[in-house]
Amino acid sequence: MHLRQLRSLVALVDHGFSVSRAAEYLHLVQPAVSQHLRSLESTLGTPLFQRHGKRLVGLTDAGAQVLRHARSMLAEAASIVAVGRDHVEEARGVLRMGTTHTQARYVLPSVVQQFCTAYPEVEVQIHQGTPAELVEMALADRVDLAICTEAIGEHPALLTLPCYRWNRSLIATPGHPVLHRRPISLGVLCEYPLITYVAGFTGRTSLSQTFAKVGLHPKVVLSAADADVIKTYVRAGMGVGIIADLAFEEDLDADLERRSISHLFPWEVTRLAYPKNKYVRRFQQRFIELFQQQANRIG
Amino acid sequence: MHLRQLRSLVALVDHGFSVSRAAEYLHLVQPAVSQHLRSLESTLGTPLFQRHGKRLVGLTDAGAQVLRHARSMLAEAASIVAVGRDHVEEARGVLRMGTTHTQARYVLPSVVQQFCTAYPEVEVQIHQGTPAELVEMALADRVDLAICTEAIGEHPALLTLPCYRWNRSLIATPGHPVLHRRPISLGVLCEYPLITYVAGFTGRTSLSQTFAKVGLHPKVVLSAADADVIKTYVRAGMGVGIIADLAFEEDLDADLERRSISHLFPWEVTRLAYPKNKYVRRFQQRFIELFQQQANRIG
DNA sequence: CGTTCTTACGTGTGTCGTAACGATC
DNA sequence: GATCGTTACGACACACGTAAGAACG
Numbered sequence: 001m002h003l004r005q006l007r008s009l010v011a012l013v014d015h016g017f018s019v020s021r022a023a024e025y026l027h028l029v030q031p032a033v034s035q036h037l038r039s040l041e042s043t044l045g046t047p048l049f050q051r052h053g054k055r056l057v058g059l060t061d062a063g064a065q066v067l068r069h070a071r072s073m074l075a076e077a078a079s080i081v082a083v084g085r086d087h088v089e090e091a092r093g094v095l096r097m098g099t100t101h102t103q104a105r106y107v108l109p110s111v112v113q114q115f116c117t118a119y120p121e122v123e124v125q126i127h128q129g130t131p132a133e134l135v136e137m138a139l140a141d142r143v144d145l146a147i148c149t150e151a152i153g154e155h156p157a158l159l160t161l162p163c164y165r166w167n168r169s170l171i172a173t174p175g176h177p178v179l180h181r182r183p184i185s186l187g188v189l190c191e192y193p194l195i196t197y198v199a200g201f202t203g204r205t206s207l208s209q210t211f212a213k214v215g216l217h218p219k220v221v222l223s224a225a226d227a228d229v230i231k232t233y234v235r236a237g238m239g240v241g242i243i244a245d246l247a248f249e250e251d252l253d254a255d256l257e258r259r260s261i262s263h264l265f266p267w268e269v270t271r272l273a274y275p276k277n278k279y280v281r282r283f284q285q286r287f288i289e290l291f292q293q294q295a296n297r298i299g
Numbered sequence: 300m301h302l303r304q305l306r307s308l309v310a311l312v313d314h315g316f317s318v319s320r321a322a323e324y325l326h327l328v329q330p331a332v333s334q335h336l337r338s339l340e341s342t343l344g345t346p347l348f349q350r351h352g353k354r355l356v357g358l359t360d361a362g363a364q365v366l367r368h369a370r371s372m373l374a375e376a377a378s379i380v381a382v383g384r385d386h387v388e389e390a391r392g393v394l395r396m397g398t399t400h401t402q403a404r405y406v407l408p409s410v411v412q413q414f415c416t417a418y419p420e421v422e423v424q425i426h427q428g429t430p431a432e433l434v435e436m437a438l439a440d441r442v443d444l445a446i447c448t449e450a451i452g453e454h455p456a457l458l459t460l461p462c463y464r465w466n467r468s469l470i471a472t473p474g475h476p477v478l479h480r481r482p483i484s485l486g487v488l489c490e491y492p493l494i495t496y497v498a499g500f501t502g503r504t505s506l507s508q509t510f511a512k513v514g515l516h517p518k519v520v521l522s523a524a525d526a527d528v529i530k531t532y533v534r535a536g537m538g539v540g541i542i543a544d545l546a547f548e549e550d551l552d553a554d555l556e557r558r559s560i561s562h563l564f565p566w567e568v569t570r571l572a573y574p575k576n577k578y579v580r581r582f583q584q585r586f587i588e589l590f591q592q593q594a595n596r597i598g
Numbered sequence: 599c600g601t602t603c604t605t606a607c608g609t610g611t612g613t614c615g616t617a618a619c620g621a622t623c
Numbered sequence: 624g625a626t627c628g629t630t631a632c633g634a635c636a637c638a639c640g641t642a643a644g645a646a647c648g
Contacts, residue, residue: 001376003302004613020627032614034628044383054621054628065382065578072576073375076368077300083364084343277371279364303638318603331639333603353603353646604645611638619630 001043003077006070008036009048013067017049017056040066072277075141079279086281092121095284098134098143099126101226102202103270106246108147111287111294119283130200130225138274144284145274147291149203160273161288164295167262168207169248171234171241174257178240186216186264193221193239195230202227202244203268210265231256244268246298270295300342302376305369307335308347312366316348316355339365371576374440378578385580391420394583397433397442398425400525401501402569405545407446410586410593418582429499429524437574443583444573446590448502459572460587463594466561467506468547470533470540473556477539485515485563492520492538494529501526501543502567509564530555543567545597569594 011022012033023033037056041048048063049056059067085093095115099108104126112124127134127143131151138146139157147163154160170189172178181188190211197204204223211218221239224230227247234241234256241256248258272288274280280288310321311332322332336355340347347362348355358366384392394414398407403425411423426433426442430450437445438456446462453459469488471477480487489510496503503522510517520538523529526546533540533555540555547557571587573579579587 001302001379003300006379018627029615030628031616031630035613038629044380044386046383046386052622056628062382062386066379069375069378069382069576069578073372073379076372076375079368080300080305080365080372081343083361083368084345087343087345087361277368279368301638319601328640329603330605330641334638337604351647355603600648602645602647604643606641606643608641609639611636613636614634616633617631619628621626621628623624623626 001040002036003074005036005040006073008033009040009063009067009070010074012037012056013059017058019056075275075278078141079277082279082281086279089121090282091119093281093283094123094125094144095287096125096127096143097145097147097287098129098137099147100131100134100149100201101128101228102149102244102247103147104128105226105228106244106249107270107294107298108291111290114290115283115287118286122283132200135273141275141278144278144280145272145288147270147272149268149270150200150205155273157275158273159276160271161292162269162271163292164298165267165269166244166246166298167260167267168203168242168265169245170259170261171231171243171248171253171256172259173235173237174255176240176257179257179259184259184261184264186211186214186218189240189242189261189264190216190218193219194242195222195224195233195239196220196242197227197230198223198225201225203265206266206268207242300339301335302373304335304339305372307332308339308362308366308369309373311336311355312358316357318355374574374577377440378576381578381580385578388420389581390418392580392582393422393424393443394586395424395426395442396444396446396586397428397436398446399430399433399448399500400427400527401448401543401546402446403427404525404527405543405548406569406593406597407590410589413589414586417585421582431499434572437572440574440577443577443579444571444587446569446571448567448569449499449504454572456574457572458575459570460591461568461570462591463597464566464568465543465545465597466559466566467502467541467564468544469558469560470530470542470547470552470555471558472534472536473554475539475556478556478558483558483560483563485510485513488539488541488560488563489515489517492518493541494521494523494532494538495519495541496526496529497522497524500524502564505565505567506541 007026008022011025012019015021015025019033020030023030026033046062047060048066050058050060116124127137129137131148134146134148135151135155135158137143170184178192196207199205222233227243230241230243231253245260272291306325307321310324311318314320314324318332319329322329325332345361346359347365349357349359415423426436428436430447433445433447434450434454434457436442469483477491495506498504521532526542529540529542530552544559571590
């Protein structure tokens, strides 16, 4: 069995079972890939593909199992070359992080700035996505690490590091009646049109659950993936905003009033995750440390 | 990077950094292995070995990291060929289990018998060892599955299935004074010389802890790895035995008296474990099912 | 002086690319 | 007939084994 054969297998599956496209992706010609696949089948002694005539259209049972192990082997192989690179050019390479808007906009800037100063030769990429997408990106090795609050919880193939906890603030235009209410309760919040994060982002799931648990139904008139958008609509007078504490910037948001409402909702934990078994390069480790330092300042 | 190179790396480490012995193990000549190692180093671009002159004597930092990933790649490779074999000759192969004496002697016989009838073409190997050794054997792929009570708990690379719970019985020669004591307490047990399992075997650890927790120090005059030996010395009048319930055989042990003492000690859980990510062949799965059925009859 | 690894070289296997053929939509 | 995969063949590379040489104890 050769790694090349496994690469062809994986490429085939990842390119809709088109041998030609797989070959193109691998910078090979079709016959080469065909041969890889056939010789893989013959060394294993069992068919791996479902065929319609000559065309490959799917995996057999055996093929699917082989695929799983093949992916994991190739990931290990990638880790090995990463070890090499790490010792050859310690401070050169790419750091691909996946994160949500909230992190990218309010938490990461100072960390990234520090990091880029320390490692000017490292290309930093920030990929955005929903938490669910981020998990998938990390597992498919499209990013090196994922940072987010939801969905990242307990995937068995991910190593997750809790970084900091946060809660929510209410924001409103000065003079808004909600600002005179004491104490602010879940019930009070339900009296006003609310603007907050969309489902799946930045703790929205547990926010909704908190209301649901006591049988309340807040009037969320608008939801957005990020606090900037939420603030904009709050400024426009469309309602009361609920955003993460750390998304409120004293200087830039001086035209908005803010009240902490941490007593109403569970604390959220933002986590950093990367695939177990994956080799984390030193500068990537360094980034993680920087992020955790920043996190300590927040939490 | 080639799998052959990784095999050479692993063989080298597993054979005391002797290239010749590694080559012999791999059915290759030395120069071939030397070349594997050198070309691996050169493709990774960084030294993997500590050298004394020409002699390889250890791994560098990078080498150690590469080794870890290499082992795991080769394990995956083995899984892939196992998938193949499983589809080619479903009912032929080897089932290597590692277990302790207690399991091998009192629990497994009926399971193994059933299994051998169902799969006459499968060679069943029973390797014995201490629980700690068994865990290591499973991780090093020297056995396919490990069955034991201690130490198997929470190794992150092992998948463990709880199978049945058990507790202990006291055994003594007929007429022994302990048999007239009611109720039997931990204190009562401390009045007599005890014979039980050695540390690390068959729940001995938690047995000792139970005594220690209430400040008692039982007089263990003799300890053995298995119940057969314990019974022998009980018969010889050396003391009172404490063994697993299931190690008492009504017919063969009719010359001994038995009292359940499950109320004194925590219940133990016997588990079956194998490395995560490892492909488990169908007949191995079948064995696991048979074992669990047997386990249900016990627990 | 034996052991151990390296270097040098020849041979055979195998992998890839080109090119022509066959099938399927 | 255009696309897609297979078969056939040749060139090149490479990995292994043999044999001889160098360092180490």
